[in-house]
Amino acid sequence: MDGYVLLGNEAVALGALHAGVSLAYGYPGTPSTEIIEYMQQVIEPKSGVRAQWCSNEKTAYEAAVGASAMNRRVLVTMKHVGLNVAADPFMNSAIMNIKGGVVLAVADDPGMHSSQNEQDSRFYADFAKLPCFEPHNQQEAYEMTRAAFDLSERFHVPVLLRLVTRLSHSRAIVRPNPSRDANPMVKFTGKDDFITLPATSRKRYAEHLELYKRLRAYAESETVNPLKPGDTDAPFSVITSGLGHNYFEENAEDLGFSPSVLHVNFYPLPEEKIRTLAAGSKRILCIEEGYPFIERLLRGILPVSVTVSGKLDGSLPPSGELNPDIVRTALKLPEPSSKVEDGHRNLAPLPGRPPQLCKGCPHRDTFKALNTALETYENHLVTGDIGCYTLGYLPPFEAIETGLCMGASITMARGAAQAGMYPVVAVIGDSTFMHSGLTGLADAVSSSVPITILILDNSTTAMTGGQDTIFESKGIRKVVLGLGVEPEHCVEMVPLPTKHEENSDLLRREIEYKGVSVVFAFRECIQTAKRKHTKEAKA
Amino acid sequence: MKYDIILCGVGGQGVLSVAAIIARAAMMSGLEVRQSEVHGMAQRGGAVEADLRISDGPIPGDLIAKGRADMILSMEPLESLRYVDFLSEKGSVVTSDHCEINIPDYPEKQAIFSSISSFGRALTIPADALALTAGSARSANMVLVGAASFHLPIEFSTMEEAVRERFASKGELIIETNLKALSLGRNFAEAGSRRRSG
Ligand code: SF4
Numbered sequence: 124m125d126g127y128v129l130l131g132n133e134a135v136a137l138g139a140l141h142a143g144v145s146l147a148y149g150y151p152g153t154p155s156t157e158i159i160e161y162m163q164q165v166i167e168p169k170s171g172v173r174a175q176w177c178s179n180e181k182t183a184y185e186a187a188v189g190a191s192a193m194n195r196r197v198l199v200t201m202k203h204v205g206l207n208v209a210a211d212p213f214m215n216s217a218i219m220n221i222k223g224g225v226v227l228a229v230a231d232d233p234g235m236h237s238s239q240n241e242q243d244s245r246f247y248a249d250f251a252k253l254p255c256f257e258p259h260n261q262q263e264a265y266e267m268t269r270a271a272f273d274l275s276e277r278f279h280v281p282v283l284l285r286l287v288t289r290l291s292h293s294r295a296i297v298r299p300n301p302s303r304d305a306n307p308m309v310k311f312t313g314k315d316d317f318i319t320l321p322a323t324s325r326k327r328y329a330e331h332l333e334l335y336k337r338l339r340a341y342a343e344s345e346t347v348n349p350l351k352p353g354d355t356d357a358p359f360s361v362i363t364s365g366l367g368h369n370y371f372e373e374n375a376e377d378l379g380f381s382p383s384v385l386h387v388n389f390y391p392l393p394e395e396k397i398r399t400l401a402a403g404s405k406r407i408l409c410i411e412e413g414y415p416f417i418e419r420l421l422r423g424i425l426p427v428s429v430t431v432s433g434k435l436d437g438s439l440p441p442s443g444e445l446n447p448d449i450v451r452t453a454l455k456l457p458e459p460s461s462k463v464e465d466g467h468r469n470l471a472p473l474p475g476r477p478p479q480l481c482k483g484c485p486h487r488d489t490f491k492a493l494n495t496a497l498e499t500y501e502n503h504l505v506t507g508d509i510g511c512y513t514l515g516y517l518p519p520f521e522a523i524e525t526g527l528c529m530g531a532s533i534t535m536a537r538g539a540a541q542a543g544m545y546p547v548v549a550v551i552g553d554s555t556f557m558h559s560g561l562t563g564l565a566d567a568v569s570s571s572v573p574i575t576i577l578i579l580d581n582s583t584t585a586m587t588g589g590q591d592t593i594f595e596s597k598g599i600r601k602v603v604l605g606l607g608v609e610p611e612h613c614v615e616m617v618p619l620p621t622k623h624e625e626n627s628d629l630l631r632r633e634i635e636y637k638g639v640s641v642v643f644a645f646r647e648c649i650q651t652a653k654r655k656h657t658k659e660a661k662a
Numbered sequence: 663m664k665y666d667i668i669l670c671g672v673g674g675q676g677v678l679s680v681a682a683i684i685a686r687a688a689m690m691s692g693l694e695v696r697q698s699e700v701h702g703m704a705q706r707g708g709a710v711e712a713d714l715r716i717s718d719g720p721i722p723g724d725l726i727a728k729g730r731a732d733m734i735l736s737m738e739p740l741e742s743l744r745y746v747d748f749l750s751e752k753g754s755v756v757t758s759d760h761c762e763i764n765i766p767d768y769p770e771k772q773a774i775f776s777s778i779s780s781f782g783r784a785l786t787i788p789a790d791a792l793a794l795t796a797g798s799a800r801s802a803n804m805v806l807v808g809a810a811s812f813h814l815p816i817e818f819s820t821m822e823e824a825v826r827e828r829f830a831s832k833g834e835l836i837i838e839t840n841l842k843a844l845s846l847g848r849n850f851a852e853a854g855s856r857r858r859s860g
Pocket of ligand 1: 484
């Protein structure tokens with residue numbers, strides 16, 4: 124047996140490499156991060172293949188379109204909320220005449236294991252009228268990535284590969300197929316292939332709508348979306364997608380009958396197949412991970428005489444991750460009888476154990492200094508951002524008060540200051556600042572608002588496990604000065620317990636300044652520092 | 663045959679490396695394996711849980727259903743109690759006795775231990791102490807793997823092989839320490855089972 128035990132994310136990476144990918148771009152975001160990380164580990168330095176982190180998802184996606192124009196196959200990776208950032212180029216690329224295959228792997232996070240919302244990327248594929256694959260195990264993650272590249276080149280459109288946390292972060296055995304060579308570099312030839320002007324876009328959009336019909340026909344093929352007929356007198360039929368299929372299978376043998384099952388691997392939905400399934404059933408139970416995407420579309424496809432059950436009628440919960448127990452309840456199966464003795468119930472309800480900043484994390488000292496600096500002001504606002512330091516919202520620090528999305532600490536601070544609030548401090552990490560803090564800083568400087576921006580520079584993207592930032596530490600200082608921050612109000616501190624007084628004084632001074640000031644708190648993340656240390660010790 | 667394990671502990675304790683070693687040994691025994699893990703924010707000192715499923719046939723899903731786990735293997739006693747609803751009637755609890763007190767409302771230790779011992783098949787192991795005996799405090803997790811191995815459908819020699827492989831790059835001394843920790847855990851579990859049946 125020739126196989127590897129891989130995370131779902133690693134299976135995608137291997138699939139892309141075996142599909143002859145030349146480039147991969149992404150921005151780290153749990154649960155998508157390991158795709159690029161795995162590629163970086165296994166790519167031979169001399170191969171010419173590259174996997175790189177970008178400043179954000181939009182730049183990553185745009186780079187991919189550029190590579191495709193040169194006939195290269197390219198993978199783009201991000202988490203679901205990252206696609207909001209890349210939505211602009213994503214929507215427009217749908218009507219371009221993609222040359223080298225473009226596959227966009229997006230990892231959704233139902234259950235919000237480490238995200239600020241749940242959202243379902245299948246809606247984006249539908250919104251852009253683009254094809255979407257949804258694997259339900261690691262082997263499929265590998266195979267569908269390859270199929271997605273082929274399809275992208277065949278239909279000249281980007282293809283979305285929708286993953287979810289539980290697939291991205293689970294391991295199973297993957298058996299690979301022989302790999303394919305990379306495409307040669309060849310410049311695109313169609314004059315309006317990669318341009319969007321109203322005149323060209325109108326023409327291409329009309330073509331895109333025609334193409335969508337062909338995609339729908341493709342979705343009807345048995346290999347793509349398999350329909351398995353069951354007992355003719357079964358009380359209901361089932362439509363599954365993604366991991367919903369696994370939890371259904373886990374319980375199916377207890378049903379005592381076999382329902383007809385349509386498993387959706389590929390979107391747009393196979394409407395003909397759905398009608399065939401519905402012809403023999405009064406009720407269809409829809410088991411899908413994420414939003415009720417299929418379920419809602421079903422209501423437009425099926426006659427009203429067919430009952431559709433799923434998240435909308437409460438058969439399945441409207442939010443959170445699916446699991447075998449939830450699906451068991453939806454199938455109206457009794458709870459499993461085996462139960463442990465009630466010994467543990469003597470104990471009061473167990474206290475939660477929320478995540479917290481590591482012991483010795485530099486952010487701890489920064490938050491302490493900030494809290495001390497702000498003590499003298501009765502009223503103040505500290506806007507926060509996305510990163511480990513978001514944990515500064517929780518006790519014991521309770522130092523930040525907001526968290527909207529990447530980069531919003533600075534822009535929200537600007538708005539609050541112009542609304543009349545003073546003092547306002549924006550807290551943002553170095554990687555997040557490069558992601559989407561720069562444009563906010565330009566806004567703030569242009570309107571010279573009295574805000575203090577605290578850049579927590581720990582030289583890494585810590586929350587996702589310590590990926591390299593695109594600039595070395597301190598490199599950002601030049602950018603900040605370049606955007607017009609006064610040099611005397613672009614200052615540095617080192618967050619250490621011994622420097623508490625010094626740092627809180629410095630922060631108070633900058634808060635007193637009635638313009639845009641930027642304070643860098645420089646100290647490496649202790650996790651990255653530790654890893655470097657072990658590596659050096661080994662070398 | 664199927665064997666479902668819930669592994670738990672606190673972020674940073676090495677839950678995933680324990681999962682990886684058992685998963686590797688299961689694979690070396692020719693079994694199917696599915697292992698689901700936690701990444702990202704959840705790891706920072708918070709409660710961490712991973713599902714490990716072993717079977718001689720296909721395994722459809724990554725998650726263990728309530729009342730179906732054959733074992734809760736925990737690096738931390740309080741955490742072992744968090745998942746008891748998942749334990750099957752005949753399931754075992756194997757936990758380290760080391761309390762990781764990083765929250766203000768950590769319950770009385772005695773209450774936790776008596777709650778754990780109320781399960782018929784529970785084993786609380788002085789993993790840190792046994793690890794020190796083996797030669798390094800850092801091999802406490804191997805003590806737990808050793809104790810768990812007593813129940814697992816995997817040959818002990820295969821477990822040893824997986825441990826050897828895992829630490830192959832770290833030198834003979836570290837391999838030996840971890841193998842010793844593994845056996846100490848195993849012996850402790852065997853003695854525990856004799857105590858109960860005797
Ligand atoms: S990973 Fe680094 S930045 Fe994040 S909490 Fe730990 S020390 Fe701080």
